[in-house]
Amino acid sequence: MNAKEILRQHIAKTISISDDQFDYFFSHFKLQSFKKGQAIISKGDTVDREYFVIEGCLKTFYINSDLKMFILQFAMPTWWASDYEALYTGIKSNVGVDCITDAEVLCLHTEDREKLCQEIHAIEHFFRWRTNKGYVASQKRLLSLMNNDARHRYEELLALYPQLYNLVPKNLIAAYLGVSRETLSRLYNS
Template identity: 45%
Template sequence: MQDKYALLRQHFEEIVSLTDEEWNFVQSHFEYKSLKKHQFLIQAGQAVNFEYWIINGLVKAYSIDDKGKEHILQFAMENYWVSDHYAFQNQETGSIFVDCLEDSEFFCLTLESRELICKQVPAVANFFRIKSNHGYINLQQRILSLLTMTAENRYEYLLNKLPKLIQRVPKKLIASYLGVSRETLSRFNS
């Protein structure tokens, strides 16, 4: 387990420096969780008590509309943070689903613990500020790509930005994420 915590510390220290004392305090607030492929991390309509850092594995965050159509918001893999951020921050029930596309391991952090460690260790508050900014930038780029790029350009953008993701996610889900049919996606590959 210490190896997994070492990975988490390395993740934090890519952005901020922490003393051993600070790290021991931070690490004490994380819980470990392991799920199998197809298990849910978050389900719409249920409490969202944690945000999750992915140690290893791959998840899909999505919503389902009134007609039963799935809308993929995000794929998240190692070193990503994932949650229903609105529900987590406001301590409400979730409106999205997050399920595992692979067997996955996580470190879980409650809102109360995050607020406490941010208050006690200012470097961690800075870490979360920077991570939030990166998340907003990625969200903005995703929205702009949907509004301004052709489907083929969105696919090429995804290939360039996340080449390993394409190898791990079924084509059907990549097509759904890009907003195209599987047949259209197949034409991009030929």
Template identity: 50%
Template structure:
């Protein structure tokens, strides 16, 4: 399945077989069961995760025990607690598997090593991080907008594949609306 990672890198910068082998040697593959935790609040976050297969969610639990979805992750996406990963601090969010998942793990040390050794990998990660910035800005603007219909439409337009994979109540939680509101938005009469 490593070709999925290679495809993603090569969308940004071409690689020789040897270069890709070298890059890939810095990753480890791990399989996770449905509901298994990948990142746990209060723990260290040694890895960023490239999703070979499966579906995950990252979420924040507030003082009242209510869960708020920060992000979803699917094949070909990256996911971790970036605050904890970049700052090498403790996680403030949880990440777990919505379905069984296969992940490529890249430690912070290996990421920095690859970026220092290969300008093209530093370029790749800068470009990917730019894209995450855009996604996070969109997420903030979506949260700031009060209109549930707009939030729903934006999510559907950006990530139509999410609606196949992710249970409705998690989409509702991501949007900050009730399951009932989501059903109304989802209805063909709207």
């Protein structure tokens, strides 16, 4: 399936638009390929795009002053990624987005997204729905971090996204769960 068909199926789960509207919508995206390990957004960047994953896996991460990495999100096919605080507020990026694997993404410039939302009500509905869904997922993750032990968070991640364990190095899964690599090994082997 090509990038256009993948995006079409993705938005069709939420909204209905005509073929002409979709073609116009799709014309605002730019297909880009990135290599494993390549940065898409680095700390301090100006962020004016978001990325829809067609193929591969991205990570959104933060590195603190002690050089400890925290994974905010993994983005697999049909997921979106960016530094949303920087994208929506205009501040410089505080988080990075890079490629865990080779990746192919569709990039949408924020000005184009805003224009599309003004011109096609269904597109505005789609982006609002997607933002709401992302907020709910972030809230659930935060509550899980506050209320559950490492084993429960590990089992929860495995149940929700079993494909991550074959795709993502264990040290990155540990950083996502907020545990050491050694703790993850104990959980993984028990």
